[in-house]
Amino acid sequence: QVQLVESGGGLVQAGGSLRLSCATSGSIFSSDVMGWYRQAPGKQRELVASITKNGGTFYGDSLKGRFAISGDNAKNTWSLQMNSLKPEDTAVYYCNLRRPQWSGVYWGQGTQVTVSS
Numbered sequence: 001q002v003q004l005v006e007s008g009g010g011l012v013q014a015g016g017s018l019r020l021s022c023a024t025s026g027s028i029f030s031s032d033v034m035g036w037y038r039q040a041p042g043k044q045r046e047l048v049a050s051i052t053k054n055g056g057t058f059y060g061d062s063l064k065g066r067f068a069i070s071g072d073n074a075k076n077t078w079s080l081q082m083n084s085l086k087p088e089d090t091a092v093y094y095c096n097l098r099r100p101q102w103s104g105v106y107w108g109q110g111t112q113v114t115v116s117s
Helices: none
Strands: 002-006 010-013 019-024 033-039 046-052 057-059 067-072 077-082 091-099 104-107 109-115
Touching: 002 057, 002 091, 019 091, 019 109, 033 067, 033 077, 046 067, 046 077, 057 067
Parallel strands: 010 109
Antiparallel strands: 002 019, 019 077, 033 046, 033 091, 046 057, 067 077, 091 104, 091 109
């Protein structure tokens, strides 16, 4: 069973920064895609960013430039650096692992990010 444990999050003023990290209980496979999603109240969960084991990245609309995803394969972790935060970034952030080899999709427990104006 794949387990994801998130850390980071919290309350920050607009313009501030936060860093989220996610650790998986096992090794990262070569075909895995690691990512971050977020869900604001009353809205659908949306992709924030994703990264492959070889470092390929993808960002959701309008987030590249403020957010940066990175991975540490040796530690089986990936992180999301969030800069210039805005109140509209307030949401629960979930780390995600997609494992095509097992046809599996795994989620962290979610961490609250609140940006005050």
